[in-house]
Amino acid sequence: MKLNEALDTLKTEGYKYTKKREDILTFFSGVDGYRTASELLTFMAEKYDGLSYDTVYRNLHLFRELNILESTDLNGEKHFRLACGHDEHHxxxxxxxxxxxxxxxxxxxxxxxxxxxxxxxxxxxxxxxxxxxxxx
Structure with a gap:
């Protein structure tokens, strides 16, 4: 899935577009593979002073529910990545x-x-x- 597709999905599903949400999705579109909420928070903290884990997790789980992100458990911690966007099962x-x-x-x-x-x-x-x- 590309960044524009993810943002379109948010709009289509009736969720507000915010700069924070765009920046979260930009983080995932710029990496190959799964990343943790901690890695995302470190990336976001440079721009958003005082951003909480709650805000990060709320958005991660929303994006997971909307199939914008995929998740898995690695080493006892939840990791996320931008959904592949493949039409075929894999x-x-x-x-x-x-x-x-x-x-x-x-x-x-x-x-x-x-x-x-x-x-x-x-x-x-x-x-x-x-x-x-x-x-x-």
């Missing part, structure tokens, strides 16, 4: 050091769905964690 490899992601085209559900006769699977998540070549 999963990710996530570097545990730098948060960089790589798309995985294959979906394991294609192979294990037969193990669930009579079940309705409504959603799933598959991620592989490790170290990217730069972090090894």
């Amino acid at each position: 999963h990710h490899f996530i570097c545990q050091s730098c948060g960089k992601t790589k798309t995985i085209q294959a979906c394991p559900m294609n192979y294990i769905q037969q193990d669930f006769p009579g079940y309705t699977i409504e959603n799933h998540k598959f991620e592989i964690y490790g170290r990217c070549p730069s972090c090894q």
Whole structure:
């Protein structure tokens, strides 16, 4: 997803456009991979003195609900990234050091769905964690 698409989604869903929200989305559009709320707060603190974790988390969770951001848990902490914007279903490899992601085209559900006769699977998540070549 690109920055303009994310801002359009906010407007379409009836949420106010603010400079803070634009700056949050700008932060995520400028990085490749998952980032923490702490990293975002450090970035935002340069411009917004006294910005609280509450404001940051409220916006992160709003953006997650609107599918502007994706989230995952790394090392016991929630991490966020700008949604891929891919139309096709896919999963990710996530570097545990730098948060960089790589798309995985294959979906394991294609192979294990037969193990669930009579079940309705409504959603799933598959991620592989490790170290990217730069972090090894």
